[in-house]
Amino acid sequence: MQFSEEKFARHMRPINGSAIREIFKLLARPGMISFAGGNPSDTALEPRVVARLAGEVLEKYGTKLLQYGATDGFGPFRESAAEFLRHSRVNCTADDILPTQGGTQAFDVLLKALIDPGDVVLCESPTFLGAIQAMREYNAKLVEMPTDDEGVIVEAAEALIKQHHPKLMYVIPTFQNPTGITLSLERRRALAALAAKYGVVIAEDDPYRDLRYAGEALPTIQSFDEEGWVVYMSSFSKYIAPGLRLGAAAVTNPLLRRKMVIGKQSADTHSPLLNQAIVDAYLRAGLMPDHLARICGDYKKQLDAMLKGFDAFPAGTRHTVPQGGLFVWAELPEGMDAMRAFEAAVAQGVAFVPGTHFYPEGGYMNTLRLNFSMCDIPTIEKGMAKLGEVIKGL
Ligand SMILES: Cc1ncc(COP(=O)(O)O)c(C=O)c1O
Known part of the structure; x- marks a missing residue:
């Protein structure tokens, strides 16, 4: 057959x-x-730096790093990742952090937690190919939000929310992939307000934020969110090394975080403890x-x-x-x-x-x-x- x-x-x-x-x-x-x-x-x-830190953390934690660990993440990494994200103006504590296999997995487990086949997800037009594929795999209906040189056009986004009642809005606010465009300050504030007004979760995918060569850093969309509608997704792929496959999602809504943790449990049990410990050591040593x-x-x-x-x-x-x-x-x-x-x-x-x-x-x-x-x-x-x-x- x-x-x-x-x-x-x-x-x-x-x-x-x-x-x-x-x-x-x-x-x-x-x-x-x-x-x-x-x-x-x-x-x-930086292979030598990673090798040195790997040696140091294995010396320090021993077999603990080679054992199974908690899906929620390695405690020291959750602390240092929260600190790192607070510098980026993400409102979070260690308890809000979910370590993931890059930003890719953060989005995947968010989709897993929220999306039934046919649910609408609003995304920028154009948007990241990997995200398009992930949304399709969950059978989401993708609706494109018009953009200009300041990112998503808020009035158009609001009209689409009223028309389609999306569960989720996917936005790459800083140095967007593929356009390189950055969402303006006013629009960041406005999108956070739309999320709260209409009850739409925003996936704020921000892996390029610290690769800034000109201009001033802007507050995250998440920093305007008072009710836990925005899931902030960061990654160490573009900052340290994509091969470590380590990202950190800040999820301040405990119910949503719990569902994402459950989704991650069946996907990979947990992100490698060794890699979490290496990045933790990197951040604590002040190398970033x-x-x-x-x-x-x-x-x-x-x-x-x-x-x-x-x-x-x-x-x-x-x-x-x-x-x-x-x-x-x-x-x-x-x-x-x-x-x-x-x-x-x-x-x-x-x-x-x-x-x-x-x-x-x-x-x-x-x-x-x-x-x-x-x-x-x-x-x-x-x-x-x-x-x-x-x-x-x-
Ligand atoms: C916008 C965006 N999000 C997420 C990712 C995924 O990266 P990673 O899973 O390595 O963090 C990429 C990678 O190119 C990206 O451009």
């Missing part, structure tokens, strides 16, 4: 993750210049500020090189000028097709992600996302020059 499509759960059948997987296969080609990923730079990673200053200094130069590279693009191309994060978003002149540009660019050895993939409903064929963290400056200059030439030649 053949294994047929019908064997799969209905909600998994249309999901094949193909678009981006195909792109990542291409990146393995020798000489390919990739603006497609979203990884931190290898030069941002200098580390962030170093990597932000490097990323800023890479971003500037990429922005300058747009000089080679066709007249009428618009692009964001992010104050941080890892991505720049571009809109080619109306009528140009970024999918065609992608094929032509890959043939010339440059890759990026066509923007249409970031829209749950597709469309927006003239958009593209460019990442600058994984290439050094000469490579960015070369890649942008090639890309501009290819697009002009379409």
Whole structure:
């Protein structure tokens, strides 16, 4: 008997993750210049520091770190993560912190706790591909909220809440993936007010917050939340190392946190104690500020090189000028097709992600996302020059 499509759960059948997987296969080609990923730079990673801290915490805690642990998390890490998030103006205590396998798992267990098939989730238009996939896996109905250069348009979001009665709103407020745009202060306050007024949970996904190269940090949406409607999701992937798979969700509503803990229990029992202890030691040793200053200094130069590279693009191309994060978003002149540009660019050895993939409903064929963290400056200059030439030649 053949294994047929019908064997799969209905909600998994249309999901094949193909678009981006195909792109990542291409990146393995020798000489390919990739603006497609979203990884931190290898030069941002600190294997020696991690090795030293791993040795120290194993010495200190012994077998405890190699045993099973509580789903709620490793106590010292919950304390230091809460302290770290309070610096980012998240109102939380150690009791509110749920360690997760990156921000990915925080969103997954939140969806698991809240979403029945067909429930509406509002998300930014465009939004993070990984989140789109996760929402689809729970059979959520995705409704796109219009955005401009200050992020989600609040009046439009309110109209959509009245129309669709969503359970959840998913927002990436700082240096958004894919656009690099930051939600303005007033809109942060306004979204928190909408959540309380209509009883909508907000998933505030903020993994890029501390990768700021210009401008002033803004308060989180969560800081305006007095009733526990906002779940704040942070991650150490972009700050320390994605391979540690460690994030921290601040969930001030104890009922919701309990449900997320139960959801995590069946997923992985707990996040690795060793990794929680390493990040705890990193934070307690006060290594984060200098580390962030170093990597932000490097990323800023890479971003500037990429922005300058747009000089080679066709007249009428618009692009964001992010104050941080890892991505720049571009809109080619109306009528140009970024999918065609992608094929032509890959043939010339440059890759990026066509923007249409970031829209749950597709469309927006003239958009593209460019990442600058994984290439050094000469490579960015070369890649942008090639890309501009290819697009002009379409
Ligand atoms: C907006 C956003 N959220 C969440 C994640 C997931 O990251 P992690 O699970 O490594 O924390 C990413 C990674 O690229 C992201 O861009």
